[in-house]
Amino acid sequence: MATFKDFRNTVKPNWCPGCGDFSVQAAIQRAAANVGIEPNNLAVISGIGCSGRISGYINSYGFHGIHGRALPIAQGLKMANRDLHVIASGGDGDGFAIGMGHTIHAIRRNIDITYVVMDNQIYGLTKGQTSPRSAAGFITKSTPGGAIEPSLKPLEVALTSGATFVAQGFSTDIKELTALIEAGLNHKGFSFINVFSPCVTYNKVNTYDWFKEHLTKLADIEGYDHTDRNLAMQTIMQHDSLVTGIIYQDTATTSYQEKVVGYSELPLMDIDIKMSEQEFTALVDEFM
Amino acid sequence: MLHQLSWKVGGQQGEGIESTGEMFSMAMNRLGYFLYGYRHFSSRIKGGHTNNKITVRPTEVRSIADDLDILVAFDQETIDVNYQELTEKGVILADAKFEPVKPEDSKAPLFVVPFTEIAAELGTTLMKNMVAIGATAALLNLDDEVFQNVVNDIFGKKGEEVVQKNMEAIARGREMMSELLGERVGEWALAPADGKRRMFMIGNDAIALGALAAGTRFMAAYPITPASEIMEYLIRKLPKFGGAVIQTEDEIAAATMAIGSNYGGVRAFTASAGPGLSLMMEAIGLSGMTEQPLVVVDTQRGGPSTGLPTKQEQSDLMAMLYGTHGEIPKVVIAPSTLEEAFFDTIQAFNIAEELQLPVILMTDLQLSLGKQTAEPFDYSKIEIRRGKIVTEELAESADKAYFKRYENTADGISPRVLPGTLNGIHHVTGVEHDETGKPSEATGNRQTQMDKRFRKLEALRFDQPVYTNAPHEEADILLVGFNSTRGAIEEVQERLNAQGMKVNHAHIRLIHPFPSAEMAPLVAKAKKVIVVENNYTGQLANIMKMNIGGHDKIKMITKYNGTPFLPGELEIKVKELAH
Ligand SMILES: Cc1ncc(C[n+]2csc(CCOP(=O)(O)OP(=O)(O)O)c2C)c(N)n1
Numbered sequence: 001m002a003t004f005k006d007f008r009n010t011v012k013p014n015w016c017p018g019c020g021d022f023s024v025q026a027a028i029q030r031a032a033a034n035v036g037i038e039p040n041n042l043a044v045i046s047g048i049g050c051s052g053r054i055s056g057y058i059n060s061y062g063f064h065g066i067h068g069r070a071l072p073i074a075q076g077l078k079m080a081n082r083d084l085h086v087i088a089s090g091g092d093g094d095g096f097a098i099g100m101g102h103t104i105h106a107i108r109r110n111i112d113i114t115y116v117v118m119d120n121q122i123y124g125l126t127k128g129q130t131s132p133r134s135a136a137g138f139i140t141k142s143t144p145g146g147a148i149e150p151s152l153k154p155l156e157v158a159l160t161s162g163a164t165f166v167a168q169g170f171s172t173d174i175k176e177l178t179a180l181i182e183a184g185l186n187h188k189g190f191s192f193i194n195v196f197s198p199c200v201t202y203n204k205v206n207t208y209d210w211f212k213e214h215l216t217k218l219a220d221i222e223g224y225d226h227t228d229r230n231l232a233m234q235t236i237m238q239h240d241s242l243v244t245g246i247i248y249q250d251t252a253t254t255s256y257q258e259k260v261v262g263y264s265e266l267p268l269m270d271i272d273i274k275m276s277e278q279e280f281t282a283l284v285d286e287f288m
Numbered sequence: 289m290l291h292q293l294s295w296k297v298g299g300q301q302g303e304g305i306e307s308t309g310e311m312f313s314m315a316m317n318r319l320g321y322f323l324y325g326y327r328h329f330s331s332r333i334k335g336g337h338t339n340n341k342i343t344v345r346p347t348e349v350r351s352i353a354d355d356l357d358i359l360v361a362f363d364q365e366t367i368d369v370n371y372q373e374l375t376e377k378g379v380i381l382a383d384a385k386f387e388p389v390k391p392e393d394s395k396a397p398l399f400v401v402p403f404t405e406i407a408a409e410l411g412t413t414l415m416k417n418m419v420a421i422g423a424t425a426a427l428l429n430l431d432d433e434v435f436q437n438v439v440n441d442i443f444g445k446k447g448e449e450v451v452q453k454n455m456e457a458i459a460r461g462r463e464m465m466s467e468l469l470g471e472r473v474g475e476w477a478l479a480p481a482d483g484k485r486r487m488f489m490i491g492n493d494a495i496a497l498g499a500l501a502a503g504t505r506f507m508a509a510y511p512i513t514p515a516s517e518i519m520e521y522l523i524r525k526l527p528k529f530g531g532a533v534i535q536t537e538d539e540i541a542a543a544t545m546a547i548g549s550n551y552g553g554v555r556a557f558t559a560s561a562g563p564g565l566s567l568m569m570e571a572i573g574l575s576g577m578t579e580q581p582l583v584v585v586d587t588q589r590g591g592p593s594t595g596l597p598t599k600q601e602q603s604d605l606m607a608m609l610y611g612t613h614g615e616i617p618k619v620v621i622a623p624s625t626l627e628e629a630f631f632d633t634i635q636a637f638n639i640a641e642e643l644q645l646p647v648i649l650m651t652d653l654q655l656s657l658g659k660q661t662a663e664p665f666d667y668s669k670i671e672i673r674r675g676k677i678v679t680e681e682l683a684e685s686a687d688k689a690y691f692k693r694y695e696n697t698a699d700g701i702s703p704r705v706l707p708g709t710l711n712g713i714h715h716v717t718g719v720e721h722d723e724t725g726k727p728s729e730a731t732g733n734r735q736t737q738m739d740k741r742f743r744k745l746e747a748l749r750f751d752q753p754v755y756t757n758a759p760h761e762e763a764d765i766l767l768v769g770f771n772s773t774r775g776a777i778e779e780v781q782e783r784l785n786a787q788g789m790k791v792n793h794a795h796i797r798l799i800h801p802f803p804s805a806e807m808a809p810l811v812a813k814a815k816k817v818i819v820v821e822n823n824y825t826g827q828l829a830n831i832m833k834m835n836i837g838g839h840d841k842i843k844m845i846t847k848y849n850g851t852p853f854l855p856g857e858l859e860i861k862v863k864e865l866a867h
């Protein structure tokens with residue numbers, strides 16, 4: 001069985017020292033090993049951004065695509081090979097700005113993949129512009145007078161979009177984050193995990209200390225039940241989304257693929273694709 | 289006896305105009321006639337003039353007829369808009385319900401038949417189209433039995449009584465019309481057909497069937513005219529083959545999902561029209577850069593923007609060739625008949641996998657939606673080639689070195705290992721990368737990988753990149769086109785050659801990379817080259833000039849009003865340019 005070390009490759013990440021993304025990478029590697037995945041049975045599909053580089057830093061199949069499109073690529077791959085474990089990941093700009101349409105529809109569609117967002121409330125790779133996750137008033141290169149728009153609430157959006165698994169982690173707490181990703185990988189359906197992953201270079205407001213001060217663990221909230229959707233919504237609204245843990249899980253869900261009529265039990269990639277003459281003639285006859 | 293019949297039914301959209309045309313066509317198809325049907329419609333569901341023009345011949349029919357023999361009208365607009373197409377022998381059959389008026393200068397007689405009233409007497413006005421079919425049958429002297437099979441097929445599910453009623457409606461229509469016609473019954477009868485069974489389908493059917501025969505198991509698409517039928521066919525059929533279709537949130541998702549699925553080893557594709565193609569451009573570049581196979585069907589319609597969404601145009605050509613930023617190798621194929629549409633779709637999948645690049649299969653609205661007869665496709669000609677997919681087990685590499693997915697091979701085509709394969713791990717990225725897929729901006733590597741990617745095109749195998757009918761060693765004119773203009777050009781070539789001109793014809797099937805080796809000699813043999821296309825700027829003419837020169841002799845005939853070329857108008861224009 002593979003250990004987390006087997007998910008390491010020889011590439012040295014080009015992230016800034018102290019970037020939150022290092023820990024997210026480590027948590028994915030540990031979680032994959034913990035749930036018993038072999039490196040060749042994992043594919044990490046990432047978007048474009050500092051965070052998007054992650055697929056190149058994990059010893060698994062990896063696809064670094066185009067900005068905002070990690071999710072459709074990942075869903076297409078999972079449809080092709082249902083035996084493969086597929087993780088999509090990227091930044092807050094990638095998933096909540098340019099790729100927001102895909103995020104909502106991937107959540108609704110509920111294909112069995114795991115989506116890990118490295119949320120640093122800023123555009124890192126393009127050197128510090130505002131993100132949909134930046135708070136109103138946040139000063140960046142593109143918002144010298146402070147951001148005018150309020151910050152987007154991905155957890156609320158996920159819940160109202162019919163999510164079957166929603167979690168939030170903090171990159172410093174690798175132990176909790178690993179457990180969240182494990183739960184996501186084990187979930188039968190689409191699992192959405194938002195991770196506070198501080199950008200030490202461009203975000204001087206939402207720092208490690210800031211998060212430590214503001215975050216509440218759901219585990220510490222008495223009576224919290226992550227199978228109760230109403231309670232989940234209420235709690236995140238009360239805490240301005242600054243919570244970590246599994247926020248909501250529909251354990252009774254069946255994934256999109258279980259519901260597609262006729263969809264092969266065998267991975268599509270393994271089906272013999274040549275049609276028989278008999279099958280072909282029957283199709284042609286329908287036009288005669 | 290007629291050797292060609294041109295029949296048109298028209299009315300308001302949503303009133304069963306389509307099914308009237310369908311019923312008549314199916315019956316004629318089963319008698320062994322050749323057909324070419326073209327629908328005029330607009331992008332609304334109810335209301336608005338629509339018509340279906342069907343050209344019928346006992347011999348091969350390649351294009352929409354210039355004129356009209358029979359016009360069946362369910363409203364006055366149908367008469368007003370179409371009567372000028374009628375020939376000297378033409379007739380108008382109109383429903384009494386709207387109190388039809390014959391235009392003053394119409395030479396064609398107007399026969400008023402109570403289509404709706406008869407249908408109502410039989411139980412439902414829905415059957416008015418069957419009454420109209422019966423009236424047509426009187427003109428053509430067709431037995432009611434001719435329709436029995438078709439009626440069984442269409443209404444059989446609804447029970448014997450419905451079948452009976454519909455047959456009765458046909459009989460009543462015929463009787464009523466026969467009375468009105470008197471001695472003229474059967475005056476529009478067609479020369480008999482050979483009785484052979486042929487397929488009757490639209491171009492999109494041929495493409496969808498081709499995709500299935502090519503082994504596609506996944507399609508991701510977003511609805512759009514005139515592409516949706518491809519998706520709808522696969523939604524019906526793929527479950528029987530274990531596959532699936534996802535209707536995505538947009539065309540960006542459609543193209544990238546198809547890329548993800550191809551990456552996973554499944555033949556996946558998407559189909560759209562101009563607006564969707566525009567959205568897919570970045571994804572097409574990703575397919576080129578990451579060397580993941582991708583098949584995109586573009587069914588051209590009137591652009592730009594929403595343009596003329598239900599009308600014929602061929603104006604996406606340049607976008608398909610050059611729409612993506614940066615430079616990637618790609619292949620663009622333009623079938624011009626049903627048979628080509630079917631086999632070119634299979635070729636598109638083969639080429640995409642063999643060369644590991646995007647292939648765009650382009651059609652246009654006339655080819656995609658025009659309904660034609662064709663001989664059944666030959667199963668034995670279906671060939672599936674998947675290229676360098678690694679199927680053997682791979683040995684463990686020393687110190688976790690990644691698999692060389694982008695190995696700089698002699699032909700530029702690298703081994704393609706699929707996710708899941710033991711010891712095949714590698715990286716894929718749209719960033720410039722080295723042989724294992726790791727990002728690399730080194731100048732030497734950049735050059736090597738660019739050269740490698742483009743070298744793949746040298747391995748392209750494509751049978752008959754140009755359809756040619758060039759009987760003249762020295763021609764006055766070479767007519768050139770692509771996609772659906774083929775029939776009209778063939779017809780014009782035949783007419784002009786019969787008039788003593790020397791006309792050759794080349795229809796370009798492999799648009800990109802441009803088949804210069806085939807086209808240059810044809811151009812050299814002609815005094816003038818006339819490129820016929822449904823766009824404003826003469827995109828194909830420009831592509832030809834760019835690739836093989838001939839600026840002084842290449843002329844063009846363009847049409848961009850939303851309607852297809854008819855042989856008659858094309859003949860006149862070619863003659864004008866010839867002198
Ligand atoms: C279509 C497109 N538009 C813009 C860009 C430029 N771009 C690259 S990454 C990025 C945003 C990065 O922010 P985020 O997704 O939050 O990732 P981070 O770098 O913060 O991890 C932008 C705008 C691009 N690559 N592609």
Ligand code: SF4
Pocket residue numbers: 014015016018019020021050051120124125198199200201202
């Ligand atoms: S710029 Fe910010 S997000 Fe990017 S690597 Fe540096 S710290 Fe991380």
Ligand SMILES: [Mg+2]
Pocket residue numbers: 049091092093118119120121122123124131
């Ligand atoms: Mg960010």
